[in-house]
Amino acid sequence: MRPLIIVFLSFFYLTYGGAFKNEVIVMFKNGDISSASSELKLSKLSVPEGKDIQQFIQELKKRDDILYAEPNYILRALALPDDPDFYNTDGSPKWWWSVINAPDAWDVSTGSGTVYIAVVDTGVDYNHPDLKGNLWVNAGELLNTDNDGNGIDDGCENGDDGDGNGYIDDCYGINALCYQYQNGNLVYNNTLPGCSTPDAYDDDGHGTHVAGIIGAVTNNGIGVAGVNWNVKIVPCKFLDASGNGSLDGEMICLDYIKKLKTDKGLNIIALNASYGGEYPSSDIERTKINSLTDILFVSAAGNEGKDNESINFHPCNYDLDNQICIGASDQTNNKASFTASLSSNYGIFKVKLFAPGKEILSTYKNNQYVLISGTSQAAPFVAGAAGLLYSTDTALTVSQIKDKLMFSGKNHPDKLSGYSYTCNVLNLYNLFINDNEEKICLDRIAHNFGDTVVNTTKTESITVRNTGEVDLNVSSVYTNSGNFTVSETCSGTPVKSNSICTINVSFTPTSVNYYIGTLFINYGNGKTLTVKLEGNGVSQAETGVVFPEVKGSEGCRLSSGSDFGMLTAYILLVISMILRRKIRRDG
Numbered sequence: 122m123r124p125l126i127i128v129f130l131s132f133f134y135l136t137y138g139g140a141f142k143n144e145v146i147v148m149f150k151n152g153d154i155s156s157a158s159s160e161l162k163l164s165k166l167s168v169p170e171g172k173d174i175q176q177f178i179q180e181l182k183k184r185d186d187i188l189y190a191e192p193n194y195i196l197r198a199l200a201l202p203d204d205p206d207f208y209n210t211d212g213s214p215k216w217w218w219s220v221i222n223a224p225d226a227w228d229v230s231t232g233s234g235t236v237y238i239a240v241v242d243t244g245v246d247y248n249h250p251d252l253k254g255n256l257w258v259n260a261g262e263l264l265n266t267d268n269d270g271n272g273i274d275d276g277c278e279n280g281d282d283g284d285g286n287g288y289i290d291d292c293y294g295i296n297a298l299c300y301q302y303q304n305g306n307l308v309y310n311n312t313l314p315g316c317s318t319p320d321a322y323d324d325d326g327h328g329t330h331v332a333g334i335i336g337a338v339t340n341n342g343i344g345v346a347g348v349n350w351n352v353k354i355v356p357c358k359f360l361d362a363s364g365n366g367s368l369d370g371e372m373i374c375l376d377y378i379k380k381l382k383t384d385k386g387l388n389i390i391a392l393n394a395s396y397g398g399e400y401p402s403s404d405i406e407r408t409k410i411n412s413l414t415d416i417l418f419v420s421a422a423g424n425e426g427k428d429n430e431s432i433n434f435h436p437c438n439y440d441l442d443n444q445i446c447i448g449a450s451d452q453t454n455n456k457a458s459f460t461a462s463l464s465s466n467y468g469i470f471k472v473k474l475f476a477p478g479k480e481i482l483s484t485y486k487n488n489q490y491v492l493i494s495g496t497s498q499a500a501p502f503v504a505g506a507a508g509l510l511y512s513t514d515t516a517l518t519v520s521q522i523k524d525k526l527m528f529s530g531k532n533h534p535d536k537l538s539g540y541s542y543t544c545n546v547l548n549l550y551n552l553f554i555n556d557n558e559e560k561i562c563l564d565r566i567a568h569n570f571g572d573t574v575v576n577t578t579k580t581e582s583i584t585v586r587n588t589g590e591v592d593l594n595v596s597s598v599y600t601n602s603g604n605f606t607v608s609e610t611c612s613g614t615p616v617k618s619n620s621i622c623t624i625n626v627s628f629t630p631t632s633v634n635y636y637i638g639t640l641f642i643n644y645g646n647g648k649t650l651t652v653k654l655e656g657n658g659v660s661q662a663e664t665g666v667v668f669p670e671v672k673g674s675e676g677c678r679l680s681s682g683s684d685f686g687m688l689t690a691y692i693l694l695v696i697s698m699i700l701r702r703k704i705r706r707d708g
């Protein structure tokens with residue numbers, strides 16, 4: 122594909138641009154191209170200072186001795202990995218790699234072994250051959266001896282804190298289930314439930330799957346590809362062999378990751394949090410996440426098909442500056458359905474970006490590969506993308522990385538309006554370009570005004586957000602029905618990136634009738650987004666029903682008093698990991 126595109130550009134570069142150096146390649150006529158033995162003589166000329174490359178080419182073409190003159194186009198290695206499970210049987214990449222345009226992104230960067238990403242989860246199978254090379258190993262804990270010959274470095278099983286960082290035998294991260302907070306201290310106790318190993322060995326598989334999406338060893342001829350071909354994954358386990366954990370375990374992991382960054386200097390730039398639960402906002406959890414300075418906390422939106430604007434889903438809903446919450450999309454860039462009853466959670470403020478999360482193939486415990494669906498799978502695509510972006514520019518701040526991830530995504534306002542803040546789906550290649558596509562996202566894609574008395578008016582505001590990196594230009598807004606009228610602040614004035622404008626739509630039924638209409642929003646040089654409108658015209662008599670007052674039930678109210686011992690309450694709340702549908706890979 123790529124060579125064909127380059128030929129195309131060489132004919133149409135005046136219109137289409139294309140990447141080239143400020144140099145011109147010329148082919149001379151005196152090379153006698155009719156002679157098969159003759160070499161075609163080429164020369165590379167720098168464009169003279171102050172001269173436009175197109176002008177320079179036109180001048181060269183007028184010379185009698187020059188046959189062709191063209192810009193010196195930049196060609197890149199066509200990075201496609203050799204991992205067999207990167208491809209479908211027909212040779213095309215798996216859909217999720219195509220949707221996020223990974224092959225083009227990998228021409229720019231395949232990651233860096235000096236970039237660290239934390240996976241706080243069920244652990245990681247650190248013996249998996251498709252992960253091992255991309256896992257961080259705590260060298261300070263190793264003794265490089267194996268006196269009992271069991272294949273495990275003695276430093277990883279001698280019960281000593283070899284590097285003095287406060288954690289026993291943490292060669293491959295820690296298992297937070299082996300620790301408990303006592304009087305402000307963290308105490309190690311290997312008899313605690315779930316403490317099968319002191320390190321973050323994965324006895325479930327979920328964390329291993331997440332880690333493979335972020336950074337399976339790629340182009341190694343086996344298994345799957347990862348967003349980063351090179352990266353260092355730092356695991357911390359707080360979810361048990363059933364995928365369940367609690368807030369105290371999560372806090373132990375967040376402390377551990379923070380210490381590795383501040384005390385050991387590991388360049389951890391993102392933390393993947395593919396877990397969550399419906400529980401009230403926790404000041405402790407919020408404070409700890411917020412204290413992860415210079416680390417992007419990537420959380421999953423949840424798998425219950427719920428609106429996170431109306432439920433307490435945490436940690437997604439903290440919506441902190443150093444946090445980004447991710448929904449799951451499918452092959453068609455729609456909000457993903459996982460089963461008949463389960464689908465991605467959503468939210469017009471809380472869920473910032475969508476990423477692939479349906480039947481994703483990745484690494485699994487015990488040297489396996491499996492397909493799993495969920496927002497647990499979507500989040501690590503984004504955590505991985507943060508690492509890939511950072512690998513090309515280590516001056517980027519967390520806030521810059523977050524903005525780039527959000528606003529460089531591929532815009533699908535017809536599918537994701539009402540479901541996310543940006544209506545964008547992660548796009549790896551766009552991370553590396555100045556993306557000048559105009560993007561839009563509405564807070565809904567349809568509105569029903571309901572019963573409305575004839576010849577009265579109901580008005581509803583629709584919020585339009587610019588979710589691209591350039592100004593949004595709305596050229597016109599109108600409806601196709603006189604019963605739906607518009608007043609708006611969008612057209613005529615450019616809307617800045619991440620800013621909003623408002624469209625007020627009014628419904629005035631003129632008879633007892635059911636009305637439908639369409640709102641048209643024209644933007645971005647020829648694009649149109651439509652909103653479905655409906656309303657029911659009723660007579661005054663039909664609306665005369667008086668509803669009885671409904672009183673809240675005292676018994677159902679949640680106590681929020683501090684004397685209740687909220688920390689204890691939270692710790693008792695089970696945080697379950699976000700998934701549960703596993704599909705064993707055939708063969």
Ligand SMILES: [Ca+2]
Binds near residue numbers: 267268269271273
């Ligand atoms: Ca040993």
Ligand SMILES: [Ca+2]
Binds near residue numbers: 285288291
């Ligand atoms: Ca240690």
Ligand SMILES: [Ca+2]
Binds near residue numbers: 275279281
């Ligand atoms: Ca040790």
Ligand SMILES: [Ca+2]
Binds near residue numbers: 337339343346
């Ligand atoms: Ca591989």
